Amino acid sequence: MLLVSSTKRMENEILKRKPVDSRYEVFKEPxxxxxxxxxxxxxxxxxxxxxxxxxxxxxxxxxxxxxxxxxxxxxxxxxxxxxxxxxxxxxxxxxxxxxxxxxxxxxxxENKYFELIKMHRENVTEFGTDKYNGKKLFVLIIREFRLIQKIVKEVATDLSLSFTDEQFFSISYYVLFIGVGPNSSRMLLKALSIYGSNFASTVEKKLNDEETKDRYKKERNLEYTPFEGHQSRLGHYFRHLFQAISYVDDQKTYINKYDYVKTIRAQLTTHEQALLFINSLSPIGKSWNDIKLIARYKLVKNIPEDFFDPQKEINLTSYFPSDYFEWQENQTASS
Known part of the structure; x- marks a missing residue:
């Protein structure tokens, strides 16, 4: 009995001495x-x-x-x-x-919190095509993003332009989000003008071609015509997701904010988390990183290792601490 009591005291002392990792959101007892x-x-x-x-x-x-x-x-x-x-x-x-x-x-x-979660689910349910609906559509959107990235890199190579991996992601997301078309092309050209007007117009011209759209639609098994933008889908999706998480983050009461946000994160599929990361790298989604929501609440921790090719796409681990992702935690636990 004395040994158990002594061991318990030692465990408590160790827990008290354990440093708090300020990189992540941690619940602090009052x-x-x-x-x-x-x-x-x-x-x-x-x-x-x-x-x-x-x-x-x-x-x-x-x-x-x-x-x-x-x-x-x-x-x-x-x-x-x-x-x-x-x-x-x-x-x-x-x-x-x-x-x-x-x-x-x-x-x-909590009443408003659960209402926001309900609204988020309803927003996702509204996504869809004839065969793909809800969360399944994010698989196609990521597939389209990778296709756009491939085309953007080809244009950059043809024009002898050099961009960083993050810039390629940002450019490709602009195209994915805004798209090309009667009104969208004007918006896209303005957004990409910071990378050079010739580059912007070349990208727009290459994507705004009906034969190109039809060909890639068949090649990539897309259920919709590519390159026409996803503002109507992703615009309010990310605005509402940001509102829900920032609502928790802004609370002044003594609640475990990380646990509440973890419940929201549990609603996100791997492809949703991947798209959230892509969104955060562009000026469109810079608010996520301005207040470090993605880092503090580990919003994309479930993205698998090598989901993004570190050589051809982007090195995901360079943006987060070494213990951020779930697969990193598993490696640490097994070692």
Whole structure:
């Protein structure tokens, strides 16, 4: 029994000494003062106020005590103790009200939180083609993205232009998101103008060709015509996803934010997480990295190793700590 108790104490000490990884969102239990500071202030302030009576002249003008004064002292002590109990009652009442307010805040938060999750599911359900609907469509979107990336690299090579892997991802996502067409081409040319007007117009011209679209649609088994953009799908999808996660992140109550966001992450398929990462690399999705939501909440931790070819596409691990991904955690646990 003594050995078990000693071992338990050692484990507790180790847990206390374990450093908190500030790279990720970690739930911090409120300390004693945060939990009971108001109650402690009321007790200490109340006791100090009650004991001020001892400084009155009636209790300091003589050192002798007679029976009559003793009786009066007894009445005083009774009243004094009663006042302390009254003070304790006030403290308990304040504590109860404080806990009720906190519980009400959490309940209000959770009601909206689960409503946001429900809306997210409904948004995904609305995605679809004749054969692919909901989350399955993200498989085709990633397939189209890789096709666009291939074409963009070919254009860059033909024009003797050199871009980083991240720039290729950003350019390809612009094309995927905006697309080409009567209105989309104008928007795309403006978005890609920072990479050179000749490059932008060449990419637009190559993609805005009906024969090219039909050929790649058949080659890549796409259920829709490629290169026509996904603003109507992905625009509100990512806006709503960002709203849901930032809503949790903005909470001031003492909740485990990581666990709540983990529930949202569990709704995302591998291809959704991959597309979220791609989105975050472009100016369209820069807000994700501005407040480090993807890093702190490990929003893309379930992307498998080598999902993106580190040689031909992008080195995913260079953007995150060495223990970020699920497969990295598994490797660490097995070693």
């Amino acid at each position: 300390n004693w003062w945060q939990k009971w500071g108001l109650e402690a202030f009321i007790i200490l302030g109340g006791l100090a106020t009650i004991n001020l009576i001892f400084f009155a002249n009636a209790y300091t003008e003589t050192d002798t005590v007679n029976p009559e004064n003793a009786a009066q002292l007894g009445d005083f002590v009774g009243g004094y103790i009663g006042t302390i109990f009254t003070l304790i009652s006030v403290v308990l009442l304040v504590s109860t009200l404080k806990n009720q307010i906190e519980a009400s805040r959490i309940e209000k938060f």
